[in-house]
Amino acid sequence: MVQKPRGTRDFTPNLMRRRLAFENLLENKALAHGFKRVQTPIFESLDLFTAKSGAGVVKQLYAFQDKSERNLTLRPELTAPVMRMISEEMRSEPKPLRLSYFGQCFRYEESKKGRYREFFQYGVELIGATGPLAEAEVISLAIDMLDSCGLTNWEVRIGHVGILNDVLTGLGLSSEGQPESPIVSSMRLLDKGDWDGLKELFSTHGVDSSAIDNLRSLSELDGGAETLSSAREILSHMNIGTESIDELSQLLKVLHHLAPKAPSLKVNLCVARGLDYYTGMVFEVDVPELGGESQVLGGGSYKLLHLFGMEELDPSCGFGLGFDRVLLALESQAEKAGRSEVVPGETASPSTLVLPFRIESTNVLSLVKELRGAGHNVELDLRGKNIGKSLDWASKNGFTSVVIIGPQDLENSQCSVKNLISGDQNTVSLDVESISRII
RNA sequence: GCUGUGAUGGUGUAGCGGUUAGCACGGUAGGUUGUGGUCCUGCCAGCCCGGGUUCAAUUCCCGGUCACGGCCCCA
DSSP states (O other): OOOOOTTTTOOOOOHHHHHHHHHHHEEEEEEHHTEEEEEOOSEEEEEHHHHHHHHHGGSSSSSEEOOOOOOEEEEESSSSHHHHHHHHHHHTTTTEEEEEEEEEOOOOOBBTTTTTTTEEEEEEEESSSSSSSHHHHHHHHHHHHHHHOOSSOOEEEEEEHHHHHHHHTTTTTSOOSSSSSHHHHHHHHHHHHHHHHHHHHHTTTTTTTHHHHHHHHHHHBBBBBTTHHHHHHHHHHHOOOOHHHHHHHHHHHHHHHHOOOHHHHHHHHTTTTTEEEEEEEEEEEGGGGGGGGGGEEEEEEOGGGGGGGGGGOOOEEEEEHHHHHHHHHHHHHHHHHOSSSSSSOOOOOOOOOEEEOOOGGGGHHHHHHHHHHHOOEEEEEOOOOOHHHHHHHHHHHTTTTTEEEEEHHHHHHEEEEEETTTOOOEEESSSHHHHHOEE
């Protein structure tokens, strides 16, 4: 039997109901914050992603040639396509732009729980506005989304690549080099907490090893905005400017007013995100109980539009939310809490079965049409069983009410409307208004 | 890229070198020609794929596929 390709999933009606509810929730939050939905192609030119991330990414892409030998790839993420779209379609739009997107992305890598070859991302980008206020707007949306879907036990970490960059530059490290500059290498090591590796790197570049202690102090800062004053002290000791810290400090102050309270929000100056196009604030959200794949959201301020000749708009700020991972976390938390509703609003809306009993179905077709036209979710019974079996079937399929029409009903222009939840049954006149009132 | 565990109807499982492969849920048909979620009965439906060992493999061995873990990575 042919089965679905590795790392892909099918979504049955029950799963889709949950996913649609979640998508709607995210969409509503995005709109509440002014972010408007866009959509880009599932496949793009290969160059779009090699320009952004280097030729090395190709091995992780679903890249292919079409029949005219164009080099294409399924998209591995959505930021670059959105940047491309802005440069092609939205150059003359008044800025700033608040854009949101949702869709599947594809990466060729090992699949396991929480990591799929086809996965879904919801994300936003704020283009044409920079600074702590813009960044706080973006983070506050992220927090609002996670807060409103009922997620618990999540941790926000906010850092600032500029701070580390200033420190490492101040130590005399270069931002040039292949395949990776000393500064980028240092950040990666700091992000991993690999102090031995860092020590080795510093000695090869002739950096005084006493700097390690200062960096370690910076990395050990743990807490909210108050930790920034300690950071400021350390930087002063090292004779490093504190502009980035001032920015971060301002951001946290603004965020405090703008965002719902997150379960845990900490400053962590070693958040490096592993990406060299992030230039300022960076942030991540983790749900520790997810284990190995616990990061559910990540973003920050980055410079990418210069790749499209729009350097005046850099930097932008945005984040990507791991749709599948947040759902996994919600499902696991709902199960632990014994809660049946995983995503708020996922419960199916009321629906009605119209059951012609021992009469020709043609007698009720216009009723079905009119009920649907009045906005009800209506199914016409197609099985033609006896009433007992039909009610059984209706309740197993989640109907909230059944309209039963038999020969006598037809004669008297009436019908029985049974509420499957309460069990109540009423005889009402056989017209849309009367039935609508009661279902 | 490295590595561990697993795979039996649609779902969850039992079991075994020779079995009519058991059970529960599910689906379906009836018991019931105007009232469901109970009950009873019949039926449907399975040993992931390929190779090897063996008189005999669903069971043991090897490879593949898929899933789930632990590292690496994660634009």
